Amino acid sequence: MPVCVLPEGAGPGAQIPTHLTRIPISLISNNIDISNKTVKGKVVRKGPLVLLAADNFILKTVIQEEDSQADASSINVVLMGTLAKDFNQAVNQGDVVVASGFTVGKSPTVHKDKLHPCNLLMSGDNACIYVARLPPPRDPTSLPAVKRGPALSTEVSTQKYTYVGLGDLKTGSVVNVYGVVVFFKQPFKSRGTEDATQYAKDNIRLAHDNTVNFCSSLKITDQSNQKIGCTIFCEKLEDHPKIFKIGDIVRMHRVKTQFFNDSITLVNTFGFSVVTFDGAVGTNVEPRTSSRSVHFDQKDCQTVEELRSWAASQALIPSVPTTPLSAVQPKAYFDLTCQLLAKAPLDTTCTLLRVWDGTRCPHTLLKVIVEPNVTVGPTSFSTDRENLIADILVYDNHVEFARQLKPGDFLRIYNLRAIPGSSKVPGLTSSQPVEVDHLAFHLHGGTAYGRGIRVLPQNSPDVQELKRAIEAFPEDDELNDSALLEIWGTPPESLASLRASERNCTHDIEPVTLSELKRFNLGRVHHVRAQLRSYKPHRLHQALKLYCSKCSSMQDIPDDEVVAHLFLEASKEPGPCSAPPWLLSGQIDAPKDNPGSLKRALTVHLSSQLMSESRTKELIFLMGSTLEETRQLASGYQNIVPVRSSGGHLTLLDLSAPFLFRGRRKYYGCRRCSEPALRELCTEGVELIDETIIAKALGIQLLQYVLLMAFEVQDATDTLEAFLWRDAESFFGVSPEEVAANQEAQNCIHQTMDSLCPPGGSTGQRPWLDLCLMASRTEDDGGQKQPSYQICHTAFTKPPSTHSDPEPA
DSSP states (O other): OOOOEETOOOOEEEEETTHHHHHHHHGGTTSSOOOTTEEEEEEEEEOOOEEEEEEEEEEEEEEOTOOOOOOGGGGEEEEEEEHEEEEEEHTTTEEEEEEEEEEEEEEETHHHHHSSSEEEOOSSOEEEEEEOOOOOOTTTTSOTBBBTTTTEEEOOOOOOOOOOOOGGGOTOEEEEEEEEEEEEEEEEESSOBBBOOOOHHHSSSOOOOOOOEEEEEEEEOTTOOOOEEEEEEEGGGGGGGOOSSSEEEEEEEEEEEETTTTEEEEEEEEEEEEEOOOSSTTSOOHHHHHHHOOOOHHHHHHHHHHHHHHHTTTOOOOOOSSSOOGGGGGOOOEEEEEEEEEEEEEEEEEEEEEEOSSOOOOOOOOOOOOOOGGSSSSSSOOOOHHHOOOOEEEHHHHHHHHHHHHOOOOOEEEEEEEEEEEOOTTTTTTTTTOEEEEEEEEEEESGGGGGGEOOOOOOOHHHHHHHHHHHEEETTTTOHHHTTOOOSSSSSSSOOOSSEEEEEEOOOEEEEEEEHHHHSOOOEEEEEEEEEEEEEESOOOOOOOEEOOOTTTEEOOOOOHHHHHEEEEEEEEOOBBBOOOOOOEEEEEOHHHHHHSOOEEEEEEHHHHHHHTOTTTOEEESSSHHHHHHHHHHHHSSEEEEEETTTTTTEOOOOOSSEEETTTTEEEETTTOOOOOOOOOTTTOOSOOHHHHHHHTTTTTTOOOEEEEEEEEEEEEEEEEEESTTHHHHHHHHHEEEHHOOHHHHHHHHHHHHHSSOTTGGGGGGGEEEEEEEEEEOTTSSSSSSEEEEESSEEEEEESSSSSSOOOO
């Protein structure tokens, strides 16, 4: 075992082999025999764990002889491979360690850090670290093994709590539980009720203004190996569990068990409380809670330690919880621990965060140019510091949280995406050029896969580790803590550099006022001139829908988590499977999600006709892959149809999942109108196999992507709500299909809406729009006929100036 943690209270020499002898740090040099020698010292600095390649780690630490303060008695120790990973998990700053099996090298940083001129290099099977952790002093008035700050006290109470194991939960009871977190989402805003009724006219899910709650979602497990979902609604954000990473341990009091989707789930009830603990073995058992008092005794401490040990033995805790910038790979999703240096709003749906973690990304990064007057925090940095800074674009629901962040905050950003290639920056088309061959970091909207941002407390071990990494890069003009923690005031409104816009109608119709329009008979086309007062939804992913031209039904695009679950379930059903005679079977390697992940094969089926025509890349039927693997493989094949084994036969996936992947684009089928079956495609005379040909062959009614938005327009006489969806493509100049797959198309829509309805702008700043409206009558849920207005035959054009015209007479 490369790292051996000695029993608490045992001396550093308790289990060290007797043939090893200690050598003082001051006597170490390149000229001495170091075989069977050990070095003992206190860990005074512990650097971050850095991933160099698959299963290849490196970590730098400094140890100092306890009985000396001289610089020569402190030495750099460089650990590599598995030893570095184990050291990072098991050793804390302040522990006493004994190192054996090291080699001696010349220290390249001796003139900078003024420490010992040599360093110790440790790697391989012979290298070993023995760790002695002294027991904390016990205060007779406090409980053992619990670290508490001045704001937290322990309840002096005779009340005893009984905890139920997750494998023993019964439906309908209120219980107290412990669990190891295996999945979590940061708290997000949720409203009490939703009105999702009128879909044809009001398909934008509008939440009525009931009490705004925050919702947390997590899954926990324990020694029973049962994974239990938990949903928590609390008005106050601070009442939610303070979970920082997978493997954290939560204790929840007064949660109710419910049966939902064929499994038991937990929801909070009256009197609910939650405490969170770090799940790493060897760290302090320190409760994370906003409560000023918490019931916690020796039995609770024992429960936490038992769960930690069990979770470590089950490999539930990731070896590297976050990825440093130095290890980020293109196309990867990753979690990042970093410090915020500055931020700037780009538009209503995007905010720029400038962060660093003390390491340098090996790839060329996107650099966003913003005006100094919109930046919150420092506007410039030294060249050396700038090379370590990453620009992160935060979208949609995360923008509101980003407004609360202050320069100097230490952050953990979950499910960040590294996107290679060219990209335009939202809101900055006039000043920001398109950058090519760079890496851009995007935090997309939504909460799938735990996506979000969390501010870490100053006493977090991860923050302490990050501080040490940052301190390794001193600069003459380095930004000090007081400057970073300064409150910069309220950030300015979004950029006003976007030019105003207008729309021109192709019909030659005399314009009417909105009040006149409402008096006309329905079933006619009208021309109006009005301003956009408001629109909904503001989140673009809520405006994208799937429409069936056959049955005229409209539905939301399935959530990524739902689709990922369908793929996961299908991948668990390989079994024996017979393919139709017109398919030839083979295998390909599955893409690796992370360096070091296990290699596995996926089954592919190819059309014998296409193979005979040397067109094997044009269509494959793929079985056993996850959603993410299918997405990655889609870049190498023109068409991928996911399939699964069912009853020994090859079948298509449920139509809740995409039936076809073409590059970045996914295609869905209508469950009501489709008769899906695995049939051979007739490709004779077909030059391009596209989604239409594949859908027809498989008996699938292809669903079309549409944009559905509601505009509230106004003039001097009245206001009116009009819907845009059939002509949304000509209105915005981009197709809904492109919007669903292309960030630049999404940015185009955001910029257009910001120019028509500037955030924080007065009505006088908004452009006048020439609109063509179709008036019709629709039925509401009560069967009553109501007038409805739809925007049609109208296109977006750039205005001749940045000022709106005077109000029409």
